[in-house]
Amino acid sequence: MKFIAAFxxxxxxxxxxxxxxxxxxxxxxxxxxxxxxPKQIMLFSIMIAYFSTVTSLICRVLLFIPALKDGSMITSLAVYAVVLTVVYFVSVAILRVLLKSSDWSDIEIEKFFRQTAVSSFNTIVLAIPFITEKATYGVHEAIAQGLGAGVAFFIATWLIYLGMRRLEVDTETPLSFKGTPVLFMYIAILCLAFTGIMGKSLFF
Amino acid sequence: MNSQNYLFREVLAKNPVLVGTIGLCPVVAICTSLKAALIMSVITLVTLIIAQLITSLVLKHLQQWMRLGLYTLIGMIVVIPSMILVDKFSPETMLALGIYLPLLAVNPLIVRNCEREAVETNIGRSLMTSICAGMGYSAVLIIVGFARELIGAGTVWGHKIPFIMPAESFLMPMGGFIVIAYLASILRIFLRKVDPELADELVTNSRTNIKGSKKAKVQLKGAKYADGAQGVPRRRKPEATPKRKRRRAASKPEPEKQAFEVMTLEEAEELRSANLPPVETTVQAELAPPTPEDPVVEAPAAPVSQRTSRFEFVTLDLGAEAKANGDAERFAAAVEESKAEQRKPQRRIRNRRGQEKQSRSVTAEEYIEPAEKEGEEE
Structure with a gap:
């Protein structure tokens, strides 16, 4: 029960x-x-959840090695970056074999792999092993963190998309704020709302 | 293009943060002081230059999926020595930067610049673009760091500034987003003064416009915005997908059967003289064609078919009383009232440039049914 609660x-x-x-x-x-x-939000979130979960899990298992556990942040970066790169290459190799027999065109496959790369080499994916290490989480919590990263990304992207949809047709916005500036403002309000739930950062 | 123009375009008009919305994580999360911002900007600049050089020399010969995997390793190779240096000379800054400093290894700015410039162009141009992009990025980092330190902590480079009440929320990501929102807006105003076409392009082709949506395409002459600027969003054209077409056809209500007779004025007069019991009768009256002296009447809003026909249909309830009295005046008044009713709704027709078009009546021959029109467009 304690295990599930922690997860x-x-x-x-x-x-x-x-x-x-x-x-x-x-x-x-x-x-x-x-x-x-908007059509790619779900796929992108799933990819992020996959890469962050696998990377987080492997990195957490590697933390059982005492040299790594007591190492500095520099050692952690070297190990985590290598793990992430290996996970990416292995995943792409498997996907290439699987997609060979599919009816996808070469352009579609290339596009898919580009998306895969963007979703894997991402601050949110690389941050998860660091957070797991800092918060001294266990293996099950590391998996939960990875999955949660995907869900967090999906929620954030969906909320931003909903705002974008309304902001782009809004003529009340001053022209100098139209587009990127007003979107930043909208995200700032969302940040404030989410930070307000806890009042402070739990991790850092 | 001279060097000044090139620098202006690369650093300001193509600014990675304010225009491209790239590499936001370090800007909003960690640039809470000028010192941190300076360190981050130097590391980013060095990483960018080295990554682009390596890509131009070696990686461009590899396949894209392989290259994309190796950028992180290049980033890591540059960030690790930087971390060692920062840790040696300023351990408190290293502590403050936390896990954000190692995350610079996966800065999307590196991937974007390497893929767009280093792979496509020669080494000289690639080097120039990396320096310009790095300068643009660093400038934003430094300004954001300065503003947030001043507003959030009431200090500059650690020195307390009197008469400033610190607003600590600016040290959170929210503060970062607000500062870059204002910076992006200031950049937009500046570009509008220097190069209005470029400023308009930034609005219409913004990275934050939803892909596939034409709502965001803004015409810059037309309706007024809140700040007095001109611009009106283009109306979105219906997508001609078979699915949508089927759905539209399914939702279209079936035309109701006419529950009344259509007759001419003469027939109506005959009916009136026949002294029949009251029934709902429709009188079809042919109107005189418009003359040049006639005032121009705005086209009614809907339905379209009513305004395009040369005939107007007038429905009257010729009650027994009216028939008995031979109330011709009442009939004529009802016809006039109906005509006035049809002229009431006004819709301003605009052309693509947002100028108002002068409306004119359309003959029945010219009129194309909306369904036909849609089919032609498809």
Missing amino acids: FAAFLYVSFTQNLVFTGGYGASEAIRSAAR
Whole structure:
């Protein structure tokens, strides 16, 4: 029971209470760019959830090695970046084999792999192992963090998309604020709302 | 293009943060002081230059999916020595930067610039663009760092500034977004003064416009915005997908069967003289064609078919009383009232440039049914 409670607590912290995009700014630029392509939001979020979960899990398992556990942030960066790159290459290799037999065109496949790369090499994905290490989470919590990152990204992107849809047809906005500036303002309000849930950052 | 123009375009008009919305994480999360902003900007600039050089020399010969995987490793190679230096000379800054400093290894600015410039162009041009993009990014980082430190902590480079009440919320990501929103707006105003066409392009082709939506395409002559500027969103054209067409056809109500007779004025007069019991009768009256002296009447809003026909249909309830009295005046008044009713709704027709068109009546031959028109467009 304690195990399940810890799992859900970590998941809820990352996705709702401490939404990584709004309270930490992780993956903010990717969230904005994905929100402009509403059809890809779900796919992008699933990819982020996959990469962050797998990377977080592997990195957490590696933390059982004492040298790594007691190492500095520089060691952690080296290990996590290598793990993320390896996870990316292995995933792409498997996907290439799977997609070979599909009826996707070469252009579609290339586009898909470009998206895969953008979703894997992302601040929100690389931040998860660091947060797991800092918060001294267990393996199950590391998995919850990874899944929560995907959900957090989806919530953030969807909220940004909803705002975008209304802002782009709004003629009340001054022309100098039209487009990017007013969207930044809208995200600032969302950040304030999410930060207001806890009042302070739990992790950093 | 001279060097001044090139610098202006690359640093300001193509600013990665304010225009491209790239690399926001370090800006909104960690640029809470001038010192941190300076460190971040130097590391980003160095990483960008090295990554673009390596890409131009080596990585451009690899396949894209391989290159994309290697940018993180290049970022890591540059960020690790930077972390060692920062840790040695300013351990408190290293502590303040937390996990955001290692996250610079996956800065999307590196991937974007390498893919767009280093792979496509030669090494000289690639180097120039990396320096310009890095300068633009660093400028934003420094301004944001300065503003947030001043407003959020009431200090500049750690020195307390008197008479400033610190607003600590500016040290959170919310403050970062507000500062860059104002910076983007200031940049827009500046560009409008220097190069209005470029400023308009930024609005119409903003990265934050939803892809596929034509709502955001803004015409800059037309309706007024809140700040007095001109502009009106274009109306979105219906997408000609078969699914949408089917759905529209399904939702279209079936035309109601006419529950009344259509007759001419003469027939109506005959009916009136016949002294029949009261029934709902429709009188079809042919109107005289418009003369040049006639005032121009705005086209009614809907339905379209009513205004395009040369005939007007007038429905009257010729009650027994009216028939008995031969109330011709009442009939004529009802016809006039109906004509006035049809002229009432006004719709301003605008052309694509937002100028008002002078409306004119359309003959039945010219009139094309909306369904036909839609089919032609498709």
